[in-house]
Amino acid sequence: MSKVKLQDIAIKAGVSMMTVSRVMNNDPKVGAKTREKVSKIANEMHYKPNIAARHLASSRSYFIGLVCEYANYSYVSKFLVGALRKCRTSGYHIILDEATSHREKTIATIKDLIYVTKVDGLILLPPISNIPEVVDLLVSENIDFVRIAPDINLTASHYICIDDYQAAFEVTEKLILNGHKRIAHIIGSPSQGASRMRYQGYLDALRSNQLMIPPEYIEQGDFTYKSGLDAAKRLLELTNKPDAIFAANDEMAAAVVSVAHMKHLDVPEDVSIVGFDDTELATTIWPNISTVTQPLEEMAELAIDILTTPKTPSPPKKPKMSSMRHVLEYQLQLRDSSKNNVNLT
Amino acid sequence: MSKVKLQDIAIKAGVSMMTVSRVMNNDPKVGAKTREKVSKIANEMHYKPNIAARHLASSRSYFIGLVCEYANYSYVSKFLVGALRKCRTSGYHIILDEATSHREKTIATIKDLIYVTKVDGLILLPPISNIPEVVDLLVSENIDFVRIAPDINLTASHYICIDDYQAAFEVTEKLILNGHKRIAHIIGSPSQGASRMRYQGYLDALRSNQLMIPPEYIEQGDFTYKSGLDAAKRLLELTNKPDAIFAANDEMAAAVVSVAHMKHLDVPEDVSIVGFDDTELATTIWPNISTVTQPLEEMAELAIDILTTPKTPSPPKKPKMSSMRHVLEYQLQLRDSSKNNVNLT
DNA sequence: CAAAATATTGTTAGCGCTAACATTTTATTG
DNA sequence: CAATAAAATGTTAGCGCTAACAATATTTTG
Numbered sequence: 001m002s003k004v005k006l007q008d009i010a011i012k013a014g015v016s017m018m019t020v021s022r023v024m025n026n027d028p029k030v031g032a033k034t035r036e037k038v039s040k041i042a043n044e045m046h047y048k049p050n051i052a053a054r055h056l057a058s059s060r061s062y063f064i065g066l067v068c069e070y071a072n073y074s075y076v077s078k079f080l081v082g083a084l085r086k087c088r089t090s091g092y093h094i095i096l097d098e099a100t101s102h103r104e105k106t107i108a109t110i111k112d113l114i115y116v117t118k119v120d121g122l123i124l125l126p127p128i129s130n131i132p133e134v135v136d137l138l139v140s141e142n143i144d145f146v147r148i149a150p151d152i153n154l155t156a157s158h159y160i161c162i163d164d165y166q167a168a169f170e171v172t173e174k175l176i177l178n179g180h181k182r183i184a185h186i187i188g189s190p191s192q193g194a195s196r197m198r199y200q201g202y203l204d205a206l207r208s209n210q211l212m213i214p215p216e217y218i219e220q221g222d223f224t225y226k227s228g229l230d231a232a233k234r235l236l237e238l239t240n241k242p243d244a245i246f247a248a249n250d251e252m253a254a255a256v257v258s259v260a261h262m263k264h265l266d267v268p269e270d271v272s273i274v275g276f277d278d279t280e281l282a283t284t285i286w287p288n289i290s291t292v293t294q295p296l297e298e299m300a301e302l303a304i305d306i307l308t309t310p311k312t313p314s315p316p317k318k319p320k321m322s323s324m325r326h327v328l329e330y331q332l333q334l335r336d337s338s339k340n341n342v343n344l345t
Numbered sequence: 346m347s348k349v350k351l352q353d354i355a356i357k358a359g360v361s362m363m364t365v366s367r368v369m370n371n372d373p374k375v376g377a378k379t380r381e382k383v384s385k386i387a388n389e390m391h392y393k394p395n396i397a398a399r400h401l402a403s404s405r406s407y408f409i410g411l412v413c414e415y416a417n418y419s420y421v422s423k424f425l426v427g428a429l430r431k432c433r434t435s436g437y438h439i440i441l442d443e444a445t446s447h448r449e450k451t452i453a454t455i456k457d458l459i460y461v462t463k464v465d466g467l468i469l470l471p472p473i474s475n476i477p478e479v480v481d482l483l484v485s486e487n488i489d490f491v492r493i494a495p496d497i498n499l500t501a502s503h504y505i506c507i508d509d510y511q512a513a514f515e516v517t518e519k520l521i522l523n524g525h526k527r528i529a530h531i532i533g534s535p536s537q538g539a540s541r542m543r544y545q546g547y548l549d550a551l552r553s554n555q556l557m558i559p560p561e562y563i564e565q566g567d568f569t570y571k572s573g574l575d576a577a578k579r580l581l582e583l584t585n586k587p588d589a590i591f592a593a594n595d596e597m598a599a600a601v602v603s604v605a606h607m608k609h610l611d612v613p614e615d616v617s618i619v620g621f622d623d624t625e626l627a628t629t630i631w632p633n634i635s636t637v638t639q640p641l642e643e644m645a646e647l648a649i650d651i652l653t654t655p656k657t658p659s660p661p662k663k664p665k666m667s668s669m670r671h672v673l674e675y676q677l678q679l680r681d682s683s684k685n686n687v688n689l690t
Numbered sequence: 691c692a693a694a695a696t697a698t699t700g701t702t703a704g705c706g707c708t709a710a711c712a713t714t715t716t717a718t719t720g
Numbered sequence: 721c722a723a724t725a726a727a728a729t730g731t732t733a734g735c736g737c738t739a740a741c742a743a744t745a746t747t748t749t750g
Contacts, residue, residue, distance in 0.1 A: 017737080052735085055737090073625055280419075281629060360729075361731080376727085398707040399706080400707090403707075403708055
């Protein structure tokens with residue numbers, strides 16, 4: 001099966017290769033009649049550009065780097081599926097690269113993506129999205145990038161998030177409305193702003209319902225199952241146990257489920273448990289975990305849209321905050337790990 | 346930061362570009378003195394080839410396609426980490442693509458990887474590794490590929506697996522040695538040969554220890570959590586309940602844990618539970634699941650080694666079965682989901 | 691209507707590297 | 721030592737496409 005080249009289209013259309021190239025790249029400098037004729041022929045002949053040739057001849061590689069920390073595999077997996085699907089339809093390839101907690105290695109990884117692989121843009125997942133050195137490097141090298149749920153340098157790049165504060169407020173308020181009076185929280189990783197927003201949303205929901213928050217009801221986790229185990233043990237050993245525990249992600253919530261079962265507590269009769277993210281894990285254990293659905297696949301698609309949309313050649317100007325901030329909708333997902341009043345779900 | 350080109354090395358070494366190219370590609374037709382001089386300069390100048398240029402000028406893209414079905418995200422994630430790490434060090438890029446259960450779409454995906462992306466090789470994870478149409482297409486197009494745990498056309502390509510039969514035999518025998526007398530099995534997806542091997546190993550361990558296998562102790566699953574839930578419900582509703590359940594993968598084992606807890610059974614006091622694969626899930630629930638560790642990361646590395654090692658230009662000959670079959674070591678991983686005699690662990 | 695401006699299309703050169711062939715150097719043979 | 725063969729190195733052309741500039745066609749302006 002021999003691949004169709006630009007030249008084949010040019011010959012058939014009776015125009016130069018450069019005109020075909022202009023049509024394929026949506027260059028405005030092509031007449032409507034020519035454009036239509038070339039497009040038709042290209043479609044009929046199933047023309048697909050050779051990306052190596054494009055890369056060599058131009059300033060674009062058609063690669064998008066996705067940099068993540070694989071410890072949070074459940075979150076990453078879901079994002080990745082969305083990213084792959086989107087790239088399939090837009091002629092880009094995802095180059096997935098793993099960052100580590102070792103900051104210098106992460107910088108080296110990013111440099112490799114910029115200088116060797118020559119990605120057209122980068123998507124940074126948390127916690128990479130919050131490393132100042134990374135952000136500074138990308139800005140100084142004028143690399144296009146999108147961050148997911150960042151909490152620093154919010155004008156440095158486009159970013160995509162959900163309203164973590166509002167989601168946490170609502171899910172906590174839902175617990176309150178469903179009769180819970182002693183609600184504990186396991187805070188996520190301190191290096192992530194989402195952790196603080198979720199915590200603040202939790203606090204404010206309790207305050208606005210005039211509920212007390214005993215200090216021993218607040219535990220610090222780091223989004224890992226292990227940190228969730230430790231936190232849950234302390235919470236479920238209290239004399240005055242919480243009747244609900246809101247953990248900042250599904251993995252820590254799963255750990256709370258585990259500890260509750262170890263202590264022969266009934267979930268949700270003795271303690272309701274709520275997570276965050278709605279990863280596969282939330283529905284791979286019993287009881288299925290109530291959580292907040294982050295539209296990770298949509299976020300991935302949007303990130304790729306942003307990076308693959310041609311930039312209008314306008315004078316460099318401080319971009320409006322509002323045009324760089326993309327807040328997507330979350331959903332409360334109430335399942336069997338929490339007591340939910342049937343009338344309100 | 347300007348990238349070093351082949352020509353820069355050639356000028357500094359006082360040789361032609363072609364000689365530098367030969368050195369970088371380990372072509373034997375270079376004198377030792379020349380080779381050493383060029384290598385030294387290339388290292389000092391941190392030369393890294395432009396892959397787009399290489400791809401355009403030669404028959405290689407330096408892409409490796411990895412085709413998987415994302416339903417089994419835990420297994421895929423682990424394999425992917427190994428693959429990414431290996432590729433980082435060998436100048437290749439992984440192009441991850443998702444297959445679906447829809448066979449025609451999968452073929453289209455593979456064709457795209459072959460004809461458009463022009464991958465140098467493909468890695469097929471189960472169950473893609475067992476689709477005859479895919480194997481036939483790759484063979485007929487003379488595409489280099491490696492399969493993971495295939496059960497069809499074993500001479501069609503290199504393949505990598507563990508001894509599923511032996512692993513299942515050993516883990517079952519371990520359950521027997523630890524006092525279990527009524528051991529049930531949830532078979533994996535019938536479309537995968539590993540399922541049959543694990544089942545056969547289980548059967549043979551029981552037979553060689555003169556233990557009866559009531560027919561109601563065998564359940565058919567499909568590697569998903571949901572199929573595990575259904576199977577476990579039936580097994581744990583039996584009057585004569587099994588005292589151990591060996592599920593063909595971790596996800597189904599997790600489902601058995603869930604059902605046991607739903608029924609207020611104690612794991613492992615009332616029923617030991619064993620999975621297979623040792624994915625992250627096995628240690629993200631309570632109790633942590635006993636399982637067989639598949640060295641997924643090593644498998645990934647080996648697959649990439651096979652695909653990236655230059656082929657010796659020998660006459661086409663039916664390759665020896667033994668040189669295409671790569672069997673890696675597994676490990677029994679006994680954790681809290683099963684009753685384990687301390688003296689024997 | 692002619693000149694100027696704008697839009698469209700085509701030509702040229704080259705991106706960084708390597709396949710294929712040519713030339714030079716070195717080793718082997720008689 | 722000369723001739724031949726093999727090894728090493730160099731030259732040429734081009735992979736498929738696009739940036740930059742040139743040429744041509746069309747539209748606008750006075």
